[in-house]
Amino acid sequence: MEWQLVIDCREPSRLVAFWAEALRYRPQPAPDGHATWRDWYLSVGIPADELGEGDCADRLEDPTGAGPRIWFQPVPESKSIKNRLHIDLKVGGGRGVPLARRRAAVDAEVARLTGLGARVLGSMDDPDNGYYSAQLADPEGNEFCVV
Template sequence: MGFQLAIDCADPDRLVSFWAATLGYRAQDPPEGHVTWRDFYVSVGVPAEELGDGDCADRIVDPAGAGPAIWFQIVPERKTLKNRLHLDVLVGGGRSVPVAVRRQRVDAEVERLVRLGATVLSKHDGDTDGQYGVTLADPEGNEFCVA
């Protein structure tokens, strides 16, 4: 049995670009026999007015095949509460790496992600418990952590 992660959103194109760059993923190709995702969705009966503009690329995949596929599903409502599930982007190296080194790695990744459109929400300083991480929001406000 496999699974994919589904993330509700208003603008899949924006999140496909952001999360593909964040995770080292790539946009998923449309199903065989279809030039674009729009072509596929129309072929399975999705009304054109639900598709918006563009080719409807709304999925990313891990090129190595190790991580789950992620589908950015358009929903009408906006995010209003804290996520009950979030992603952790792990770049620090874990507790076997000195906290000063982890802080440097995490901060460098946070700077890169902010340039891609993320917003810093809070920092968890590792001075008291040996952990260091930063909570961010993606371009639509979905929280995730870098540690």
């Protein structure tokens, strides 16, 4: 079975740009025979007035083929409540890595992601249990963690 992650959003191109860099993914090319996703959407009957401007690049893929594809589905409403599902970016190496090194790796990734447009919502620093993570939001407010 194949599966993809679908993220509702107002501006797919904005989130494609952010998450491509955040995950080290790349925009998924348009289907064969179509120069852009916009061309493909028009070919399957999506009205032009529903597509907005640009090439409608709204999908990402893992260049290694290991991770799921991600589709940023345009919706009319803005995000209004906490996510019921979120992404954890695991950069610390796990509990086998000393906490100080994991903390440094998490902090470095948080700095990189805030430079891309994320904002920090908080952190969990529990040295007694050997745990450290940061909670962030992408440019549209979708929460995710860096651990």
